[in-house]
Amino acid sequence: MAQELVFDQKLQSDKNLAWWLYLMHGVSFAFSLGAFSWIPLIINYVKRDDAAGTFVYSHHRWQIRSFWWYLFWMVLGGILFLTVIGIPLAWLVWTGAWVWKAYRLIKGLLDLNDNKAMPV
Helix, strand or coil, rough: CCCCCCCCCCHHHHHHHHHHHHHHHHHHHHHHHHCCHHHCCCCHHHHHHCCCCCCCHHHHHHHHHHHHHHHHHHHHHHHHHHHHHHHHHHHHHHHHHHHHHHHHHHHHHHHHHCCCCCCC
């Protein structure tokens, strides 16, 4: 017999917000390489305490950490790009960061839909 999770209205609301934030991060990522991800990032910071003690809290933390690490790797690639020797390495770093961020967004969204906490 399968077990069903029953959400109260607050938990369902928190989950819906996290879903929309994944979508906003994804749209920003797809259309601006994440340049506008600071908008959902602010919402993540403001609303994550509302989800404290639930699996949704880990999704806010996952999105926040994804943003900052992606920014770190993009800046590092930019610094490498300033040197002639570092240009090929910069493209490699940027490509790796892009693939990694896409993985984090997809993994997080799938786990949120399956009501799983993120391993953070």
